[in-house]
Amino acid sequence: MTQRNLFLLPGDGIGQETMAEVRKIIDYMNAEQNAGFTTDEGLVGGSAYDAHGVAITDADMEKALAADAVLFGAVGGPKWDAVPYEVRPEAGLLRLRKDLELFANLRPAICYPALAAASSLKPELVEGLDILIVRELTGGVYFGEPKTITDLGNGQKRAIDTQVYDTYEIERIASVAFELARTRKNAVCSMEKRNVMKSGVLWNQVVTETHKAKYPDVKLEHMLADAGGMQLVRAPKQFDVIVTDNLFGDMLSDVAAMLTGSLGMLPSASLGAPDAKTGKRKAMYEPVHGSAPDIAGQGIANPIAMIASFAMCLRYSFNMVKEADNLEKAIANVLDKGIRTGDIMAEGATRVGTTQMGDAILAEF
Amino acid sequence: MTQRNLFLLPGDGIGQETMAEVRKIIDYMNAEQNAGFTTDEGLVGGSAYDAHGVAITDADMEKALAADAVLFGAVGGPKWDAVPYEVRPEAGLLRLRKDLELFANLRPAICYPALAAASSLKPELVEGLDILIVRELTGGVYFGEPKTITDLGNGQKRAIDTQVYDTYEIERIASVAFELARTRKNAVCSMEKRNVMKSGVLWNQVVTETHKAKYPDVKLEHMLADAGGMQLVRAPKQFDVIVTDNLFGDMLSDVAAMLTGSLGMLPSASLGAPDAKTGKRKAMYEPVHGSAPDIAGQGIANPIAMIASFAMCLRYSFNMVKEADNLEKAIANVLDKGIRTGDIMAEGATRVGTTQMGDAILAEF
Ligand SMILES: CC(C)[C@H](C(=O)O)[C@@H](O)C(=O)O
Numbered sequence: 001m002t003q004r005n006l007f008l009l010p011g012d013g014i015g016q017e018t019m020a021e022v023r024k025i026i027d028y029m030n031a032e033q034n035a036g037f038t039t040d041e042g043l044v045g046g047s048a049y050d051a052h053g054v055a056i057t058d059a060d061m062e063k064a065l066a067a068d069a070v071l072f073g074a075v076g077g078p079k080w081d082a083v084p085y086e087v088r089p090e091a092g093l094l095r096l097r098k099d100l101e102l103f104a105n106l107r108p109a110i111c112y113p114a115l116a117a118a119s120s121l122k123p124e125l126v127e128g129l130d131i132l133i134v135r136e137l138t139g140g141v142y143f144g145e146p147k148t149i150t151d152l153g154n155g156q157k158r159a160i161d162t163q164v165y166d167t168y169e170i171e172r173i174a175s176v177a178f179e180l181a182r183t184r185k186n187a188v189c190s191m192e193k194r195n196v197m198k199s200g201v202l203w204n205q206v207v208t209e210t211h212k213a214k215y216p217d218v219k220l221e222h223m224l225a226d227a228g229g230m231q232l233v234r235a236p237k238q239f240d241v242i243v244t245d246n247l248f249g250d251m252l253s254d255v256a257a258m259l260t261g262s263l264g265m266l267p268s269a270s271l272g273a274p275d276a277k278t279g280k281r282k283a284m285y286e287p288v289h290g291s292a293p294d295i296a297g298q299g300i301a302n303p304i305a306m307i308a309s310f311a312m313c314l315r316y317s318f319n320m321v322k323e324a325d326n327l328e329k330a331i332a333n334v335l336d337k338g339i340r341t342g343d344i345m346a347e348g349a350t351r352v353g354t355t356q357m358g359d360a361i362l363a364e365f
Numbered sequence: 366m367t368q369r370n371l372f373l374l375p376g377d378g379i380g381q382e383t384m385a386e387v388r389k390i391i392d393y394m395n396a397e398q399n400a401g402f403t404t405d406e407g408l409v410g411g412s413a414y415d416a417h418g419v420a421i422t423d424a425d426m427e428k429a430l431a432a433d434a435v436l437f438g439a440v441g442g443p444k445w446d447a448v449p450y451e452v453r454p455e456a457g458l459l460r461l462r463k464d465l466e467l468f469a470n471l472r473p474a475i476c477y478p479a480l481a482a483a484s485s486l487k488p489e490l491v492e493g494l495d496i497l498i499v500r501e502l503t504g505g506v507y508f509g510e511p512k513t514i515t516d517l518g519n520g521q522k523r524a525i526d527t528q529v530y531d532t533y534e535i536e537r538i539a540s541v542a543f544e545l546a547r548t549r550k551n552a553v554c555s556m557e558k559r560n561v562m563k564s565g566v567l568w569n570q571v572v573t574e575t576h577k578a579k580y581p582d583v584k585l586e587h588m589l590a591d592a593g594g595m596q597l598v599r600a601p602k603q604f605d606v607i608v609t610d611n612l613f614g615d616m617l618s619d620v621a622a623m624l625t626g627s628l629g630m631l632p633s634a635s636l637g638a639p640d641a642k643t644g645k646r647k648a649m650y651e652p653v654h655g656s657a658p659d660i661a662g663q664g665i666a667n668p669i670a671m672i673a674s675f676a677m678c679l680r681y682s683f684n685m686v687k688e689a690d691n692l693e694k695a696i697a698n699v700l701d702k703g704i705r706t707g708d709i710m711a712e713g714a715t716r717v718g719t720t721q722m723g724d725a726i727l728a729e730f
């Protein structure tokens with residue numbers, strides 16, 4: 001039987017509760033479908049800091065590196081607002097991305113039909129929305145050096161962050177975007193600020209060259225990132241795949257997620273390069289939403305984003321396409337039936353808690 | 366009689382046509398109200414490049430420095446897409462901002478009642494919207510060094526941009542935001558990415574200290590910039606004044622502008638520090654929209670953003686509060702009457718061109 005090794009990092013806040021619902025699905029798949037998942041679990045973020053004084057231990061990093069896929073919940077919360085910068089909860093997430101070399105962050109922004117009315121946009125603008133944001137995740141201003149605060153004397157400090165991109169980093173993320181576009185509507189829009197940033201100039205050049213050399217069949221458009229933000233709000237359906245850098249991707253994917261009315265339900269996948277021998281990619285799957293400390297521990301968090309992230313895991317890490325499709329369909333069915341957690345509650349719907357939502361999805365699966 | 370020196374830089378594309386409508390208002394104010402405006406005019410952007418091979422000449426820079434206020438149209442267009450980075454149209458705009466030390470960019474995002482339906486957001490979310498984005502304009506990644514592309518050999522290049530902020534830069538923009546909040550709903554939301562960027566950490570600290578030391582009466586909130594983008598789309602009316610850095614301000618103000626349904630109608634003011642002796646601030650006023658090369662020269666561009674920018678000029682550079690109020694009211698009246706350029710056309714409205722729109726506003730003024 002195939003062995004499939006999952007490393008679970010529920011993290012902080014609602015991460016625990018939502019991961020528990022994924023565990024049920026894993027158990028079910030092992031029992032009923034012979035899926036052969038093995039799981040191990042570690043600490044990340046504030047929970048790791050409380051236990052070990054770091055945002056993730058070296059031991060857990062090794063487990064993450066050895067696993068076929070990592071499932072990540074969420075990190076952070078007011079409890080850790082004052083911990084030193086180097087060990088803040090987010091540092092665990094950033095280390096995972098960097099050390100696993102997860103350069104390609106896939107963030108689908110889809111509008112579940114049952115939730116179109118929940119968008120702040122007019123329904124006709126978001127109904128059927130299906131965008132994929134491909135965000136570069138291991139470069140740019142997130143990791144560039146120098147990244148410092150210096151005391152200049154006279155009560156003055158100077159903070160420096162550095163945005164760095166090399167040709168190969170842009171090329172590989174562009175290739176991922178073009179490949180994925182081919183499985184969709186075959187259109188890529190690349191976003192940068194080439195009118196202000198040198199990294200935008202290089203980004204634009206390399207995307208253009210990669211397109212010409214390897215993907216001339218895909219439709220390619222370039223947009224300034226600020227105009228891109230505008231267009232996402234004006235007419236989001238014009239986009240198929242958007243490819244952009246780490247920081248713009250952070251901003252634009254949040255805006256796109258919010259448009260769908262399905263925020264709190266959106267998954268993401270972070271992928272590495274295929275291994276030269278095995279062809280396997282390192283991968284981590286995580287909800288787009290955060291740790292929601294305000295509702296943590298109450299059993300009311302929406303587990304859908306975490307479950308949908310597991311569906312992406314089935315698809316991208318294990319090529320279990322049918323199972324992924326089924327799980328996504330189960331989510332849509334449950335929503336169609338009017339079963340809702342508080343965050344997506346609507347008139348006439350049935351309000352349920354985290355475990356009931358998980359059970360309902362499992363029942364449809 | 367007071368002398369008021371204006372330096373006009375219409376720039377490229379629709380900049381010419383829209384500036385012509387402001388000139389009519391200036392002429393009217395001189396003739397009817399003894400306003401005492403003198404005007405001179407220069408070239409910026411592609412037009413300057415075509416004439417002189419630079420994005421703005423030193424001579425025009427000197428005039429801009431000497432004027433009481435600069436009115437700026439727009440720059441750029443496909444015609445200049447291939448000119449060298451250093452003399453691209455935007456370089457003229459950036460030099461003006463930098464050499465005039467216009468560190469405070471005020472971008473109101475208001476929803477004209479007559480246009481609420483034009484927003485892609487549900488009307489109830491934007492009706493009555495009145496946000497002021499205060500964007501830092503002379504620092505950050507726009508101007509930090511190094512800003513380079515280096516050939517690494519092996520077909521690899523490395524692009525570097527540098528985000529730099531010093532304490533005093535954050536302090537002065539925060540102060541502008543707090544001062545303006547006091548004239549409004551007394552609330553400031555500061556946005557950065559302190560969980561990833563050292564400049565965000567310093568930004569957060571300095572805004573907090575400035576608040577404590579000088580503006581404890583103003584309500585202050587901090588938000589991560591990505592969450593801020595989300596919240597702008599989810600519930601924009603929660604904000605009064607938003608203060609943020611140059612790049613986040615670029616992104617967030619574009620998103621905010623688009624929300625209003627009034628994009629193409631929004632003005633901005635860029636202000637320097639008050640002169641130690643005279644108390645006067647250097648200032649430049651410009652529409653948020655760009656040069657719209659696709660419709661340039663056809664006489665159909667909407668001049669409202671340019672005219673509203675002149676209203677900001679009256680208010681901030683010349684303290685002509687009554688005149689500014691009247692001009693803004695004239696714009697609102699014309700819209701209420703259903704007079705519209707093509708970009709804001711609605712059923713049952715009367716479609717007019719650029720000059721007719723200018724005339725209609727002048728008639729109400
Ligand atoms: C938590 C934070 C470090 C992270 C980021 O900025 O990348 C988050 O906003 C995200 O988008 O995954």
Ligand SMILES: CC(C)[C@H](C(=O)O)[C@@H](O)C(=O)O
Pocket residue numbers: 195196226455458615
């Ligand atoms: C034209 C460009 C350089 C400029 C900027 O990025 O600041 C524009 O987008 C703006 O917002 O004024």
